[in-house]
Amino acid sequence: MKVQGKMFLWLAFFVLAMAIVYGVWSKEPAGTTALFLGFGLCVMIGYYLAFTARRVDVGAQDNKEADVADDAGEVGFFSPHSWQPLSLAIGGALAFMGVVFGWWLLYFSVPIIMIGLWGWVFEYYRGENQNQ
Structure with a gap:
């Protein structure tokens, strides 16, 4: 989970840079606002994943020496189909x-x-x- 949190936080900084560049060059408010909102969403998801990664056990994706089989087993509870x-x-x-x-x-x-x-x-x- 640490990798995913860092990935979203880096994506947030990229989207912020693109929002600033887009806003300065285009002077178009709708796209600039959408990019700033995308930055906010990336920060929220990245913070949640980073915060959750500190509270759960280390997963196989965080171990560079792990095999695919190391992540096998029960993943969690998923709801059955619903109408x-x-x-x-x-x-x-x-x-x-x-x-x-x-x-x-x-x-x-x-x-x-x-x-x-x-x-x-x-x-x-x-x-x-x-x-x-």
């Missing part, structure tokens, strides 16, 4: 269409969003994924 994001996407699409066609579409989209959100939050409290 709830589809419900949230349909409800969100209807809500955004409500801005275009009429606010009355929110009467249909809000219940769909609430059902999807409820299902996603309580996904592990019922059904086959229930924790024992």
Whole structure:
């Protein structure tokens, strides 16, 4: 994880330099703002990875003498497939269409969003994924 943190922090400095150069030469505010926001995102991700690397064990990617097999084994817990994001996407699409066609579409989209959100939050409290 140390390598990834350093990589994002170096990328952040590169993006900052490019934002300054782009802003001075182009005098175009939208692209300059996007590059400065990209710099901020790189700093946040790099800081998180560097901070997390101090709290976890040394991984095989941090050892220059490690083989590929050294990183084998259980990686972590990953959620199984879920239908709830589809419900949230349909409800969100209807809500955004409500801005275009009429606010009355929110009467249909809000219940769909609430059902999807409820299902996603309580996904592990019922059904086959229930924790024992």
